[in-house]
Amino acid sequence: MSLVEVSELHRVFRLGSRGRASAADVTAVNRVSFSIDRGESVGLVGESGSGKSTIARILVGLERPDSGEVRLGGVDRLAPARGREARLARARAVQMVFQDPNGSLDRRLTVAETLGRAMRLHGIAASSADARTRTLALLDRVGLSERHADAKPHELSGGQRQRVAIARALAVEPELLVLDEAVSALDVSVQAQVLDLLSDIRQETGVGYLFVSHDLAVIQEVCDRVLVLYRGTVVEEGTTAEVLGAPEHAYTKLLISSTPGPGWDPERVVRDRMSFTQAIALDQV
Known part of the structure; x- marks a missing residue:
C-alpha cells in the first residue's frame, strides 16, 4: 500500500456572489490523482496558478476540496477528526514547510521553545528535559547547534531559519513532509545545503516528500517522480529523469x-x- 493515495481531487474557487457558480469561477485542481510511497519524493511543477499549492494545502488540511479522496496509510484524511487525540494525530502525520519560515516560527520564542512545545503537545517528549535533549539532537541533524537553540528567529539568517522550520516539521515525526517552494527564497549556495539536508533526512527517516516547486533544477535534484500541472490538470507524469529528460x-x-x-x-x-x-x-x- 502506498503512503499517500490521492484520487480525483477537485477544487473550484467560487467567485460569484454568495459562493454561487459563475463564469468567473476558477478551477484550481481538476480531477487530480497520484500516489506517494513511503520514503519517496514526488514533485509538483507548474507555473503560478497551476494548482500546486492548493493540492499541498489540501493534503495538510488547510484547504478543503469540493470532491475527491485523500488517504494516508489507508486512513481518510478528509473525514472529520473526532476529538482532540484524532486531531493531533492527523496534524502530526503530515507536516508542511513553507517558503517563508517566519510563517511557522513564533518570533517571541527561542528555537528550543518552539521545538519543545511541538514535541510535548504531540507526546514525543515526556518532559522539558527530554524535549531539550531531543531538540539538540534534531538541530544537530539539520546542521545547527546549541547556540541556535537559544536564539529567536530574528537572530538567525534566512537559511538557518529555514533549517529550523524543517526541524520544527520533523519534531513530531511525520509520515509525510509537504514542502511548498521551501528553498526558492534562499541563496543558491544555501539552497544546495538545504537540498542535501533533505536528501539525508529522507534516507535516515523514510519520511515521504511532496515537493512543490517551479524550479525544475530543484525537482531534478530531490524528486523520484514528478507531476506537471497546467491549470489544475496533470498533463504529464513519470519518473523525473523521463519527464525532464524526454518530455512528451x-x-x-x-x-x-x-x-x-x-x-x-x-x-x-x-x-x-x-x-x-x-x-x-x-x-x-
Missing part, C-alpha cells in the same frame, strides 16, 4: 525551454509560449 507534452517542453541555461534564447521562449497559447485556444494540445 507541449507544456512540459515549454517549462523546460523557459529555464535559463547554456544557449537559452528568451525570444524563442516567447515564440514558443505564443504557439502553445494558440494551440490551447484551438484545443490542439
Whole structure:
C-alpha cells in the first residue's frame, strides 16, 4: 500500500456572489490523482496558478476540496477528526514547510521553545528535559547547534531559519513532509545545503516528500517522480529523469525551454509560449 493515495481531487474557487457558480469561477485542481510511497519524493511543477499549492494545502488540511479522496496509510484524511487525540494525530502525520519560515516560527520564542512545545503537545517528549535533549539532537541533524537553540528567529539568517522550520516539521515525526517552494527564497549556495539536508533526512527517516516547486533544477535534484500541472490538470507524469529528460507534452517542453541555461534564447521562449497559447485556444494540445 502506498503512503499517500490521492484520487480525483477537485477544487473550484467560487467567485460569484454568495459562493454561487459563475463564469468567473476558477478551477484550481481538476480531477487530480497520484500516489506517494513511503520514503519517496514526488514533485509538483507548474507555473503560478497551476494548482500546486492548493493540492499541498489540501493534503495538510488547510484547504478543503469540493470532491475527491485523500488517504494516508489507508486512513481518510478528509473525514472529520473526532476529538482532540484524532486531531493531533492527523496534524502530526503530515507536516508542511513553507517558503517563508517566519510563517511557522513564533518570533517571541527561542528555537528550543518552539521545538519543545511541538514535541510535548504531540507526546514525543515526556518532559522539558527530554524535549531539550531531543531538540539538540534534531538541530544537530539539520546542521545547527546549541547556540541556535537559544536564539529567536530574528537572530538567525534566512537559511538557518529555514533549517529550523524543517526541524520544527520533523519534531513530531511525520509520515509525510509537504514542502511548498521551501528553498526558492534562499541563496543558491544555501539552497544546495538545504537540498542535501533533505536528501539525508529522507534516507535516515523514510519520511515521504511532496515537493512543490517551479524550479525544475530543484525537482531534478530531490524528486523520484514528478507531476506537471497546467491549470489544475496533470498533463504529464513519470519518473523525473523521463519527464525532464524526454518530455512528451507541449507544456512540459515549454517549462523546460523557459529555464535559463547554456544557449537559452528568451525570444524563442516567447515564440514558443505564443504557439502553445494558440494551440490551447484551438484545443490542439
